[in-house]
Amino acid sequence: xxxxxxxxxxxxxxxxxxxxxxxxxxxxxxxxxxxxxxxxxxxxxxxxxxxxxxxxxxxxxxxxxxxxxxxxxxxxxxxxxxxxxxxxxxxxxxxxxxxxxxxxxxxxxxxxxxxxxxxxxxxxxxxxxxxxxxxxxxxxxxxxxxxxxxxxxxxxxxxxxxxxxxxxx
Amino acid sequence: xxxxxxxxxxxxxxxxxxxxxxxxxxxxxxxxxxxxxxxxxxxxxxxxxxxxxxxxxxxxxxxxxxxxxxxxxxxxxxxxxxxxxxxxxxxxxxxxxxxxxxxxxxxxxxxxxxxxxxxxxxxxxxxxxxxxxxxxxxxxxxxxxxxxxxxxxxxxxxxxxxxxxxxxxxxxxxxxxxxxxxxxxxxxxxxxxxxxxxxxxxxxxxxxxxxxxxxxxxxxxxxxxxxxxxxxxxxxxxxxxxxxxxxxxxxxxxxxxxxxxxxxxxxxxxxxxxxxxxxxxxxxxxxxxxxxxxxxxxxxxxxxxxxxxxxxxxxxxxxxxxxxxxxxxxxxxxxxxxxxxxxxxxxxxxxxxxxxxxxxxxxxxxxxxxxxxxxxxxxxxxxxxxxxxxxxxxxxxxxxxxxxxxxxxxxxxxxxxxxxxxxxxxxxxx
Numbered sequence: 001x002x003x004x005x006x007x008x009x010x011x012x013x014x015x016x017x018x019x020x021x022x023x024x025x026x027x028x029x030x031x032x033x034x035x036x037x038x039x040x041x042x043x044x045x046x047x048x049x050x051x052x053x054x055x056x057x058x059x060x061x062x063x064x065x066x067x068x069x070x071x072x073x074x075x076x077x078x079x080x081x082x083x084x085x086x087x088x089x090x091x092x093x094x095x096x097x098x099x100x101x102x103x104x105x106x107x108x109x110x111x112x113x114x115x116x117x118x119x120x121x122x123x124x125x126x127x128x129x130x131x132x133x134x135x136x137x138x139x140x141x142x143x144x145x146x147x148x149x150x151x152x153x154x155x156x157x158x159x160x161x162x163x164x165x166x167x168x169x
Numbered sequence: 170x171x172x173x174x175x176x177x178x179x180x181x182x183x184x185x186x187x188x189x190x191x192x193x194x195x196x197x198x199x200x201x202x203x204x205x206x207x208x209x210x211x212x213x214x215x216x217x218x219x220x221x222x223x224x225x226x227x228x229x230x231x232x233x234x235x236x237x238x239x240x241x242x243x244x245x246x247x248x249x250x251x252x253x254x255x256x257x258x259x260x261x262x263x264x265x266x267x268x269x270x271x272x273x274x275x276x277x278x279x280x281x282x283x284x285x286x287x288x289x290x291x292x293x294x295x296x297x298x299x300x301x302x303x304x305x306x307x308x309x310x311x312x313x314x315x316x317x318x319x320x321x322x323x324x325x326x327x328x329x330x331x332x333x334x335x336x337x338x339x340x341x342x343x344x345x346x347x348x349x350x351x352x353x354x355x356x357x358x359x360x361x362x363x364x365x366x367x368x369x370x371x372x373x374x375x376x377x378x379x380x381x382x383x384x385x386x387x388x389x390x391x392x393x394x395x396x397x398x399x400x401x402x403x404x405x406x407x408x409x410x411x412x413x414x415x416x417x418x419x420x421x422x423x424x425x426x427x428x429x430x431x432x433x434x435x436x437x438x439x440x441x442x443x444x445x446x447x448x449x450x451x452x453x454x455x456x457x458x459x460x461x462x463x464x465x466x467x468x469x470x471x472x473x474x475x476x477x478x479x480x481x482x483x484x485x486x487x488x489x490x491x492x493x494x495x496x497x498x499x500x501x502x503x504x505x506x507x508x509x510x511x512x513x514x515x516x517x518x519x520x521x522x523x524x525x526x527x528x529x530x531x532x533x534x535x536x537x538x539x540x541x542x543x544x545x546x547x548x549x550x551x552x553x554x555x556x557x558x559x560x561x562x563x564x565x566x567x568x569x570x571x572x573x574x575x576x577x578x579x580x581x582x583x584x585x586x587x588x589x590x591x592x593x594x595x596x597x598x599x
Contacts, residue, residue, distance in 0.1 A: 020598040060574035065599065066276050068572050072442065072591035078547075081461035081470075084181070084213040086230035103227065108491040113463060114547035116573045121544075122497060149261050156594055163598060 007138035008153055013075075013095040016057075016131065016143060017159040020070040022150035028166035030055040032145030037135055038109075051124040057130045057142050068142070068151060071118040071131035073097045079110035079119060079130075079151065087128075101127050172197040174476060175259055175267055177249045177414065178275030179203030179461050180212060182443025184231060185469030186273050186476075191239045193477050199241045200267055202259065203561070206308040207343055208301045209235055213301045213462055220330035228299070249276075252418040254436055271438055271476040274415055274426060275469065278408035278444035278460050283318055287380030293402045296327050305401070309334060314399040315388050316340075318377050320347035324405030325364070329494050331403070332369050339370040339397060341377055350407075351490050351501045355517075356524050356538045363497045363522070377402075403409055408460055410445040423447055425458040430482040432472040440476055442468035449485035452503030452535045459486040487554060491543070497522060500546040503536035503553050505526055518567045525567055532560045545571045552576065555586040 006045045008014050020164035031043070040127035046053050077097050080088045087103035088110060090096075106126035110119045119130045134140050143151045152159055174190050176183045179201050200588060210228035211425075215333050217223045236243045248262040252272070259267045280295035282288065294305050294314070313336065317328040320342030331418045340347070340459040346357035347364075361371050372391075379390040380402055389397040410425035421427040421435040424448035432440050432448070443465035450457045464486040474481040507513045507528060513535070517526035523541035527534055527549070533556050537549050548571075557579055559566075565575050573595070580587050581596055 015594075017594065017597070022578065047497075048544055058572065060570075060572045062574035062577045062599070067595070067599070069595070072594060074589065074591045076589070078463075081185075084211050085227075086211065105214065105223065105440060107213070107494060108493060108546075109463060111543055112489055112491045112502070112546045113550055115551040115592070116595070118550045118573075119546055119547070121498065126493075126496075131549055140512065150515040159594075160597060162593070165287040 005153065009133070009138070010094070011155065012093065012153050013073075014133070014153055016070045016074045016133075016158075017152045017154070018063050018070075019150045019152065020062075020067050020162065022148045023066045023068055024148055024150075025061060026147065027059050028147055029057050029068045029142035030059060032141040033057045033131075034051045036141035037129070045165070051122075054120065054122050054129050056118075056120065056129055058127065067124060068146075069116060069118060070142075071097060072073045072116055074115075074132075075129075078113040078115065082109040082113045084109060084145070092142065096133055097130070099128065099130055099132065100127075101125075104128055172270045174199045174257070174271050174273070174370065175269035176201045176273040176275060177259065178273075178277055178443065178445075179205060179208060179243070179245075180275065180277055180443070181465035182229075182277075182446075182469035182472070183211065183273065183275035185466045186236070186275060186442065186473040187241050188231075188235075188239065188473075189470045189473035190476065191241060193474075199239075200244065200269075201236070201241055202244045202247055202249050202261065202267065204246065205298065206246055208243060209233070210243055210299055211462075211522045215296055215299065216330040217324045218302050219296065219305060220333035222333070225299075228566055249414055252439075254418055254439070257438065269438070271440070272474055272475065273469075274434070274439060274441040274445060275443045276411040276414055276445045278410050278458075279404040280323075280404060281409050283377065283404055283406060283569065285377050285379055287386075288404075290380055290382050290386045291384055291402055292382060292386035293404065295404045296323070305403075309336070310400065312400040313337060314339070315401045315403060316377070316397055316399040316582055317403045317406040318406050319407065320344065320371065320373065321350055321405065321407055322348060322492065323407055324403075325494070326492065327358075327403045327405045328369055329364070332367065337368075337370075339372060339399070340364075341375055341391070341397070342371060342373045343376045345374050346544070347371060347373070348492075349506075351505065352499065352538045352540075353506050353526065355519060356499060356501070356526070356540045359522055359540050360492075360494065360497065360499060363495055367495045369427075382527075408444065410447075410458055410460070413447060415441065415445070427456075427549070431475040431480065432468055432483055433475065434435065440472040442472040448483060451485040451487050451556075453488075457488075459488045460491065461486070463489070483556070487550065489550065491546075497541060498543045499538070499540045500543045501533075501536075502546070502550055505536045505538050507536070516563065516566055527566050529559070529563075532558045532563075534559055542569070548573055548576060551587070555583070555588075557583055557586060
């Protein structure tokens, strides 16, 4: 699994998809995300850190269904256009929308325009935070933590293929 | 065919235009003419510099080597003074002439001044360019009390920045409320009270009558007879479009440079974008200037695509602002203070320092004010932009848990309006 995911890190246009029919709203993704973005990357010690780590994914409910929603790494990303400090940019190789916390001044222009509400405020550090596709690890914290297999990382084609297969099966 | 693209202005619209041109055309000559002393700095970051929260090297919004890496010729500290439309040449102040096939005017805006005696005294500033910020900072050690004229977005940002330098700041506001262009009275009260709690004095309903002092500023005489002692005056009254270059060569100019949906001026070889251009406003359904960073970037890109001959129409801009004072965030968008309230449906709620207001017309959101809890701002902006009928989710708008999932049924229902590709990705299994 990890090896497969490591390979994905180098693929262009990958992002995290949620199979809404499988998500139960357990919020394991949120927890794993927060821990991964803590200083110590350990749930017990993370809780004792000076500022609590922030999750960049949210399990949200829509009617009776639930979706775990991440930054969509939009091709023509509104947040990059709105960013007046140059903190947000596109990785031309992978297509990921990158956020440089050192350049961010917390003006919330990105929050103002993100059509998915996928950028959140880190109030203590006064910077925006968003899904960064876990640069410190080989795989993806939320995907690994998802107990129902709802989360999937890959390209759109791969995700659609998986969903089609599921329907057949 | 190799073209000569010339861009006047090196800020958000100009640089985005240059970058977009280069992305699609590797061969042509691209020239940027800027009268700034410092390339690629983000104007919006100047108040952060003033506040001392960033250093000058963080003002760059693009890589320092942007011009070199993209093979774009840069004229820095050069002012374009006239355009010969027949010969297709731009003249610079130093008499250099630059030929163009397609020209982009991204001349930006300048601070509005106030017409009061004493405005020429030392210690009176506006905050628009890097030089302004540098001059203010040079003088700060000698200053204890500062008066800021103007309680709009610019005035308050200046005031906030200088209060971070432990200065006693008083904001003099002509209107009965702060941020009168941006938010309604109720939101303004919450924001003003946070500023006051943190030591910034706000005087509403008064204006400066005279700036007093000999060589240097010593105070202000107010139009209500009052006096204010201060060693520095900042004029933060908003901006007006720089249209002189456009009007001097006979282009159509109103409040800003008039452009069509392709961001073309009245000359088909000249385009305009950013703070100097008067473009279509989606919420107001009329032309106006939205002098905002995100709009300038969007327009710079669209103008570039049209300069390349791609015929891409601009959907229009949306007025929107985001501020954060002492941790209290506020975002407003579209029509926030309708003239005739009875023509609109207002959904609002105040809970302590959290205030939310949505302005609807025929079940479409046309404006919004969020104070304290801004997380839904982007989702709402898409609903405004795409003119979505929100009758089915109206009852959810004020909820703390309002999020993207709540609009997914609408994304399904109005697929043709949610054009951005990524919307489809979220509803594959929905």
